[in-house]
Amino acid sequence: MKQSVYNFFTIRFRVLMTNIVNTFNIETAYPAENWANIFSTLLYVISYLIFLDVIFNNVTSLAGYTHNDMLFFTFIGQIAFFTLYTWSFENMSGLAESIRNGELDVLLTKPVPTLFYISTRTFTLVRLVRDAFVPMLIIAFLIDWTTLHLTFLSFVIGIIVFVCGQWAVHMLQFLLVMPAFWNGKSQALLHLSYSITGPEIPLQGLSKYWRVILISVLPVSLPVAGATSVMLGHSNPLLMLSWAIALAMLLAWLRIWIWRKALGVYNSASS
Amino acid sequence: MGNIIEVRNLEKTYRVRQPNGLLKNLFRPDYKTVHAVKDISFDVARGEAIAFLGPNGAGKTTTIKMMTGLIYPSKGTVKVLGYDPYSRDENFLSRIGLVMGNKAVLNWDLTANQSLRLIKNIYNLNDAFAQKRIAELAELLDVQTLLNTQMRNLSLGERMKMELIGAILHNPEILFLDEPTIGLDILTKKRVRTFLREIQQRDKITLILTSHDIDDIEAVCDRVVMINKGIKCFDDSIEVLVDKYHQNRYLRFVFELKLSDLQIEQTKRWGELEKNCKNDDNTYLFKTNTEKMIPLVSYLLSENKVLDMQIESVPLEDVVADLFTCN
Numbered sequence: 280m281k282q283s284v285y286n287f288f289t290i291r292f293r294v295l296m297t298n299i300v301n302t303f304n305i306e307t308a309y310p311a312e313n314w315a316n317i318f319s320t321l322l323y324v325i326s327y328l329i330f331l332d333v334i335f336n337n338v339t340s341l342a343g344y345t346h347n348d349m350l351f352f353t354f355i356g357q358i359a360f361f362t363l364y365t366w367s368f369e370n371m372s373g374l375a376e377s378i379r380n381g382e383l384d385v386l387l388t389k390p391v392p393t394l395f396y397i398s399t400r401t402f403t404l405v406r407l408v409r410d411a412f413v414p415m416l417i418i419a420f421l422i423d424w425t426t427l428h429l430t431f432l433s434f435v436i437g438i439i440v441f442v443c444g445q446w447a448v449h450m451l452q453f454l455l456v457m458p459a460f461w462n463g464k465s466q467a468l469l470h471l472s473y474s475i476t477g478p479e480i481p482l483q484g485l486s487k488y489w490r491v492i493l494i495s496v497l498p499v500s501l502p503v504a505g506a507t508s509v510m511l512g513h514s515n516p517l518l519m520l521s522w523a524i525a526l527a528m529l530l531a532w533l534r535i536w537i538w539r540k541a542l543g544v545y546n547s548a549s550s
Numbered sequence: 551m552g553n554i555i556e557v558r559n560l561e562k563t564y565r566v567r568q569p570n571g572l573l574k575n576l577f578r579p580d581y582k583t584v585h586a587v588k589d590i591s592f593d594v595a596r597g598e599a600i601a602f603l604g605p606n607g608a609g610k611t612t613t614i615k616m617m618t619g620l621i622y623p624s625k626g627t628v629k630v631l632g633y634d635p636y637s638r639d640e641n642f643l644s645r646i647g648l649v650m651g652n653k654a655v656l657n658w659d660l661t662a663n664q665s666l667r668l669i670k671n672i673y674n675l676n677d678a679f680a681q682k683r684i685a686e687l688a689e690l691l692d693v694q695t696l697l698n699t700q701m702r703n704l705s706l707g708e709r710m711k712m713e714l715i716g717a718i719l720h721n722p723e724i725l726f727l728d729e730p731t732i733g734l735d736i737l738t739k740k741r742v743r744t745f746l747r748e749i750q751q752r753d754k755i756t757l758i759l760t761s762h763d764i765d766d767i768e769a770v771c772d773r774v775v776m777i778n779k780g781i782k783c784f785d786d787s788i789e790v791l792v793d794k795y796h797q798n799r800y801l802r803f804v805f806e807l808k809l810s811d812l813q814i815e816q817t818k819r820w821g822e823l824e825k826n827c828k829n830d831d832n833t834y835l836f837k838t839n840t841e842k843m844i845p846l847v848s849y850l851l852s853e854n855k856v857l858d859m860q861i862e863s864v865p866l867e868d869v870v871a872d873l874f875t876c877n
Binding site: 290293294296297300301304305308380381382384385387388389390391392393542543545546 | 638647648653660668673674
């Protein structure tokens with residue numbers, strides 16, 4: 280039965296709100312558990328900032344990026360990491376496990392758009408705020424915002440490229456989970472996607488060959504390197520924007536196509 | 551009232567990879583075709599309570615999964631409430647419920663109430679309706695005081711009751727239950743059976759149940775569909791099932807002396823000596839039918855001194871076990 284556009288968005292909004300509330304309830308079920316991760320993320324960010332400091336004590340710029348530009352790059356990178364980890368990786372990991380143990384059965388019989396539901400089932404806002412807040416604050420404090428070559432237009436275009444890029448990386452993780460429908464398990468493949476998400480290298484620091492690969496076939500550099508290069512005026516914004524939107528649309532179609540194929544071969548774990 | 555479920559010539563085959571050498575498995579694996587369901591047809595009327603019975607691997611759960619749209623049939627058609635289940639139309643999914651005995655819907659880390667609230671939102675139920683229904687169902691299952699307990703702190707039986715509430719909160723027209731009483735203690739099983747019967751009769755929910763427990767079937771269902779090796783070998787009411795074998799009887803005798811080989815040979819005209827009976831204390835168990843029972847008893851009474859005698863109907867379990875060996 281064809282849905283109206285209004286119903287299409289209303290249902291998804293309702294599912295999203297439901298998942299956010301549900302995840303919040305789960306996250307706050309064990310209060311002591313919440314604080315363990317803060318130190319590890321903080322430690323990582325501090326060590327990375329020290330590393331940048333060491334590099335830029337010896338050079339003035341890296342592929343055209345100053346120390347301040349690289350701090351901004353890191354800021355965007357951390358946003359990308361936290362949002363992907365708390366949304367995409369969690370949900371795709373959950374999907375891989377659900378396929379393996381047959382819990383997908385109970386999800387497939389719910390009257391919600393299943394693909395949307397499983398992609399947003401976990402939305403760890405508490406963890407996002409808890410883990411990201413202090414590191415992001417530190418980085419934001421270190422950036423000299425007045426000397427960044429940011430314009431309103433480049434910033435907006437950069438945001439769109441960022442969103443499309445995040446979508447592309449999410450699609451990569453989604454594709455790596457799909458073999459579970461045929462083989463029964465793909466946790467290792469999913470962990471591979473986690474490892475290769477976004478080398479922390481500005482786009483202009485890559486050779487032309489790698490630049491093309493890492494924003495197209497394997498678009499892991501699109502959300503951070505691609506978006507930052509647009510925001511800071513290192514790339515043609517309209518070209519990058521067109522490419523990002525085209526890629527996002529292609530991946531959206533691919534996602535639905537491959538999902539239907541996967542459901543067609545789904546055997547469901549035995550009861 | 552028309553049929554709510556129509557299944558015609560349903561088949562499901564799987565290609566299963568065969569274990570072989572590592573290299574062979576990687577490059578040229580061997581596959582075996584498994585026919586999980588072969589040419590099954592049946593109809594279900596609204597309000598019926600049907601049991602799918604069969605040994606492990608018979609195809610019962612596969613059939614249910616095809617009726618709920620979880621897996622696609624290899625051949626044949628399934629219509630449930632007028633829909634193709636595998637289209638997963640949201641209107642269709644909002645009218646069915648599924649309980650799988652070993653798969654949880656409710657979140658382990660949350661209380662039952664929190665999880666039920668999630669279900670309420672998924673099915674877009676009115677707050678007042680959901681509250682009333684939860685209260686009603688919790689009272690029927692005697693778990694009212696446990697709604698605010700974390701699921702991980704509930705016993706298996708209590709969790710199962712909460713899963714049942716979750717599955718019928720939205721008042722489905724059809725409820726599919728796959729081994730709902732697996733692992734439960736006797737009292738909880740009884741409670742669950744009574745509950746299922748009550749909601750089936752009160753809310754006119756059509757129940758489709760798979761179970762290995764004969765008592766589940768006797769207590770909850772009116773009709774039995776027996777599947778073995780993917781083939782339907784019986785489809786009728788429980789009464790017909792029992793009547794079919796109603797004429798069979800077990801006769802247990804305790805004699806003063808052991809029967810001779812010749813006497814045992816003679817009894818074959820009227821019945822079978824069960825191999826698992828105890829002979830060391832001169833106890834013999836014969837399987838016969840109502841027609842041949844009297845001549846068998848007369849013969850044995852005339853041949854030997856009988857210390858004790860019992861006549862029993864064949865239990866439903868044995869009736870079913872016999873049917874499992876069909877085809």
